[in-house]
Amino acid sequence: MSILVGSDTRLVVQGITGREGEFHTRAAIAYGTTVVAGTRPGKGGQTAIDGSVPIFDTVAEAAEQAGANTSVIFIPAAGAPDAIMEALDAGIGTIVCITEGIPALEMIPVVEAARRAGARLIGPNCPGVTSPGRAKVGIIPASIHKPGRAGVVSRSGTLTYEAVQAMTDAGIGQSTCVGIGGDPIIGTTFLDVLKLFRDDPETDAIVMIGEIGGSAEEEAAAYAAEYLRGVPMAAFIAGRTAPPGRRMGHAGAIISGGSGTAAEKIAALEAAGVRVADSPTQLPKLLLDAGYRR
Amino acid sequence: MKIQEADAKSLLVAQGLPVPPWKVARTPAEVEAAAGTFFEGGAERVVIKAQVLVGGRGKAGGVKLAASAAEAAEVGSRILGMDIKGITVRKVLVGAAAEIVKEYYLGAIVDRASRRIVLMASAEGGVEIEEVARQNPGAIHRVSADPQLGLLAFQARALGLAIGLRDPLLSPFVAIAKALYDTMKANDADLVEVNPLAIVAETTPDGASSQRLVCLDAKVTLDDSGLGRHPGLEALRDLDEEDPTDAQARRLGINFIHLEGTIGCMVNGAGLAMTTMDLVKHYGGEPANFLDVGGGARHETVRGAMELILADPKVNAILVNIFGGITRGDEVAAGLIEGRAQQSREVPMVVRIVGTNAAEAARLLTEARFETAASLDEAAEKAVALSKGAAR
Numbered sequence: 001m002s003i004l005v006g007s008d009t010r011l012v013v014q015g016i017t018g019r020e021g022e023f024h025t026r027a028a029i030a031y032g033t034t035v036v037a038g039t040r041p042g043k044g045g046q047t048a049i050d051g052s053v054p055i056f057d058t059v060a061e062a063a064e065q066a067g068a069n070t071s072v073i074f075i076p077a078a079g080a081p082d083a084i085m086e087a088l089d090a091g092i093g094t095i096v097c098i099t100e101g102i103p104a105l106e107m108i109p110v111v112e113a114a115r116r117a118g119a120r121l122i123g124p125n126c127p128g129v130t131s132p133g134r135a136k137v138g139i140i141p142a143s144i145h146k147p148g149r150a151g152v153v154s155r156s157g158t159l160t161y162e163a164v165q166a167m168t169d170a171g172i173g174q175s176t177c178v179g180i181g182g183d184p185i186i187g188t189t190f191l192d193v194l195k196l197f198r199d200d201p202e203t204d205a206i207v208m209i210g211e212i213g214g215s216a217e218e219e220a221a222a223y224a225a226e227y228l229r230g231v232p233m234a235a236f237i238a239g240r241t242a243p244p245g246r247r248m249g250h251a252g253a254i255i256s257g258g259s260g261t262a263a264e265k266i267a268a269l270e271a272a273g274v275r276v277a278d279s280p281t282q283l284p285k286l287l288l289d290a291g292y293r294r
Numbered sequence: 295m296k297i298q299e300a301d302a303k304s305l306l307v308a309q310g311l312p313v314p315p316w317k318v319a320r321t322p323a324e325v326e327a328a329a330g331t332f333f334e335g336g337a338e339r340v341v342i343k344a345q346v347l348v349g350g351r352g353k354a355g356g357v358k359l360a361a362s363a364a365e366a367a368e369v370g371s372r373i374l375g376m377d378i379k380g381i382t383v384r385k386v387l388v389g390a391a392a393e394i395v396k397e398y399y400l401g402a403i404v405d406r407a408s409r410r411i412v413l414m415a416s417a418e419g420g421v422e423i424e425e426v427a428r429q430n431p432g433a434i435h436r437v438s439a440d441p442q443l444g445l446l447a448f449q450a451r452a453l454g455l456a457i458g459l460r461d462p463l464l465s466p467f468v469a470i471a472k473a474l475y476d477t478m479k480a481n482d483a484d485l486v487e488v489n490p491l492a493i494v495a496e497t498t499p500d501g502a503s504s505q506r507l508v509c510l511d512a513k514v515t516l517d518d519s520g521l522g523r524h525p526g527l528e529a530l531r532d533l534d535e536e537d538p539t540d541a542q543a544r545r546l547g548i549n550f551i552h553l554e555g556t557i558g559c560m561v562n563g564a565g566l567a568m569t570t571m572d573l574v575k576h577y578g579g580e581p582a583n584f585l586d587v588g589g590g591a592r593h594e595t596v597r598g599a600m601e602l603i604l605a606d607p608k609v610n611a612i613l614v615n616i617f618g619g620i621t622r623g624d625e626v627a628a629g630l631i632e633g634r635a636q637q638s639r640e641v642p643m644v645v646r647i648v649g650t651n652a653a654e655a656a657r658l659l660t661e662a663r664f665e666t667a668a669s670l671d672e673a674a675e676k677a678v679a680l681s682k683g684a685a686r
Contacts, residue, residue, distance in 0.1 A: 020620075077519065103482045103520035104404050111409050112441035127619070141619045141649060156565025157589070158617040161649065162670060165617075182564060184406045184484075211565050214406040238568040241553075241575045242584070249549040249564025249586040251519055252406065257424045262572075278576055279671055280569060 002131035002176045003151070003196040003203070004094055004120065005033075005070060009135040012037040012059060012068035012092070014075055014083045016048045020098070021074035024139050025049055028072075031136040037062035059083075059090040070094040072128065072137050077101040080124060081110045088117045096137050097123035097187070104251065107185040114187055121187025125251070127157040127179035140164075140177060148173015148294075150287060151197040153190055154209035155182050155216075155250070159238055163209055163280040170284030171294050175203040182211070182250030190220035198227055205232040205292040207283055208274070210265055212239030213253045217265040225272035232290035233274045234283045237262045295516045296347045297530045300387050302512035305481055306488070309473045312466075312508045314494075316389040318345065325370030328388040330363040337390035342369050344376065344383040347535050349422075354378045359391055384534050395505060397490035398457055399423050399434075400471065402478045404485075404517075411439040411478055413450070413471055417457040419490035445475040463493065466507050481527060482520025487513040539602055546598040548587050555580025557681050558603035558612040558641070560596070562587050562621045570615045573670060579678035582609045590620040596629025597636070604637055610684035611642050613677035615670060618649030627655040631662045642680040646673035 011028065015021040016038025026049060029035050037056055038048045044057030056062040059071060071087040073080055073096065080099035087095045095114070102124050114121040122129055128138010133147035144161050146168040154160040160179055167174065178193050180186055190208060197203045206228070210217040217237065224233060240262040242248050244255040255261050266276045275286040288294075297305075303313045317328035329340045344356030351357060356378050360366035366388065376383045397419035405412040416434045418426050426433055435456035439445040450471035454464050470491065477486045488509040497503050521527055533541065543550035549564060553571075557579045561567035564586045571581040583606065587599050603609055616626050626647060634643070646667040647655040659666055665680075667673035 078522070101519045101522075103517050103523060104484065105411070105479060105482050105517065105520070108404075108409060108411065108441045139619060143649075154565075156563065158561075158563030158619060159565030159569050161617045161619060162566060162569070165648070184404055185409050209565070211568060216406070219407070236569075238565045238572065240572045241581060242568055242571070243551070243553065246551050246584075247518070248551065248568050248584055251517070253564060253568070257427075279573055281669060281671055 002134055003200050004122065004129045004131070004176060004178060005135040005137045006131045007134050009070045009137065010034050010036045010067050011137060012039060012062040012066070012071045014039050014059065014071055014073045014087065016040060016053065016055065017043065018074055022048065024074065025053065027142060028136050031142045033135045033137065037066040037068050059086045059092060063090045063092060068092065070137060071096070073097040073099055075099060081106050084110050084121060085113060088113055088119055092119065094120045095122070096126070096128050097121065098126060098128060098138055099123070100125040102183070104183065104185045107183070111185060111187050122178065123181040123186060125183040126181030126186070127160060129176065129178050131176045132174050138179065140179065144168055145177070146173040149175050149202060150205040150207060150292065151175050151200070151203040152177040152207045152209070153193040153197070154179050155211050155252070156209055156238065159280060160209055163207060163236065163283050166281045167207065167284050172284050172287060172292070175200065182252050184214065184252040190216050191223050194220055194223055194228065198231070205287050205290070207287065208233065208235040209280070210235065210237045211250065211253050212242050212248065212255050212262050213260040215260065218268040221268040221272040221274065224274055229273060232287055232292035234277060234286035234290060235269050235274050236277045236280050236283060237265045237269070295518055295521065295531060297514055297516065298345045298347065298532055299343065299512055300345060301530045302514035303509070305477055305514055306473070306509055306512050309476045309480060311470060311473045311477070312506070313512070314389055314392060314508055314510070316387050318385055319370060319388055320374070320385045322367045322371040322374065325386060325388055326363045326367035329360060329366030332388070332390040333363055335390065339391040340366050341389055341391045342366060342373060343387045344373050344378060345385045345387055346378050346381045346383055347532060348379045348381055351378050356383060381535055392492060392494040392508065392510060393496070394490070395493040395495050397492050399426070399489045400474060400491045401485065401487040401489070402474050405438065408438050410441050411445070411475060413437050413439065413445060413453060413475065415453045415457045419492070423487070423489065439475060444479070445472055447472070463505070463507055470507060470509070477514070481514070481524055482517045483514050484517050485513065485515040489513070539605060542602060546595055546602070548585060548595060548599055550602055551584040552606065553581055553583050555582045556608050556610045556685070557677050558582045558606065558609040560585050560587060560599050560603060560612065560614045562589065562591060562616050566615065566617060570613065570670065570674065573674035574613065574678060577675045577678045579681050582606055591626065593625050593629035593632060596626050597633040600630065600633030600637065604639060604641060609641060611677050611681035613673055614643065614645040614647070615673055616647045616649070618647065618651060621650065623647040623649060623651040623655030624658060627658040630664065631658065642684060644673050644676040644680060646670065
């Protein structure tokens, strides 16, 4: 099965003619993802990616005419919230927004609109979602993956690659890897993804990669304590050495008013029975220690 | 982005919030002149407040009263030039001292858990809200603004009632709370705080006394991602209080935070950059900086990042950790080779590049005789050893 994206994904790429959009669409197709459409207002009727992907003016047309059910957004910050709203309006059920730098206050009504529409918004400012061997939606490099039964959820990009590579090197394959994004206001949280993994018959273990700022890791820990006691879990939290009051690259990675520290998050996870690694390279070993069998 | 109190007050005034007049002064003579105008206007005392972006200026002696223009000049001369938590005070705010009847707290934040703007109010104003949250969390009242309709009047009323406000101050409070919310929205702020929001006693020219709610202090933090939508706000950046390397990092488009250690770090991705710092510490070293070169960094950016790292005289070793996705390893390697050819001083370096074009990067680095590492842990251990070796 996997979660969020898989064999039944029919992808529309919003912003397919841009540099990033085109590059990552090629990689998605090479990975075997079903890319059914791209959008670029004013270029409807043309094609992209060497004639293999039809371009539509609107997401609604891509949904109606090409049967798109999932969208990925490679549109600059100024237009990205509108792109999400357009996808929602077209009835797209899973929307992955890669765009970085959207003001938090602009995302608040958009996230609410996604919730009301019953759609799943991943991101913004995220690397996307990959279900190894099935579909790759976003910018996570294909080479790091191996199909398997461990779910990965992370607030980060390259740090996720590091962890997934370590898992693959250790022979631990992944069911789905979800980058939820480093912004303060995101569509899908750790908690949401943990619930999806819990209900996925093909996910038997979970790796969670958090960082300083906010309290999403603590909320996830509380859920894990109650509902995931039997599931092997390992976590890593970045930012043990981050100074308070400074934004560490990600808009959401900030210790403010003394809360959101790595120490608090690690303590909450350990209290919930989750093993916490000192280095992302230890994650495979901790999963095995927790009882996971490859 | 943090901005000074005086600038924050201007943003509040623009949304119609009641803020008593103030002037900004940079010299004792300017303080004296500013104080003079408030005394002419009937003030009995003036308040002089250091304008710095760090908290705790009151405790540090950066907020004082004066009863005459001459005394104001004297107080100003003591505050100007004062060092508050490593920041030199270059300007002060001068205003008429208010006759405070009672102090409240009112703030608006972006609440990540509820994904809404949350307004918070407390009858325990004038002290740090974090302190109230620790000592007496029940004293802080909250409402969540509707994500699509904004802060509604009934919510603002509920907040006012919760902190004990009644007629005739309840309606003004509702207007203030809504204007505070508007200040958030109008400027893409992360935080707008008025502490204290005060009931002040005023005497009208005909001798009658009255009470009203006014904003005596203001703190605004702006969302860096929103600055592009508000071109005027960039001018509020206080370059005096900025590390000069910060401006250079902004020009290069990289995230850089100066720290106190000896190992300069260059990494792609914020989470991995934090992790690299954590591992340096884990293996017994101290990171000199957080540095995220961003996604898809070109060789010029890498070269610039190296200059930034080397500009810190405490740096005695450099750790480069790149996990290429969008970023190409060979591009980074080329930037490192250029950077080393032009570097102002010789510092040992360990480089780890994996992912996109890692093989090409390895060839370039081997040819140029760079010390390399295969794993993140190995790179961190080697960098710590290099730093300790250099310190001997």
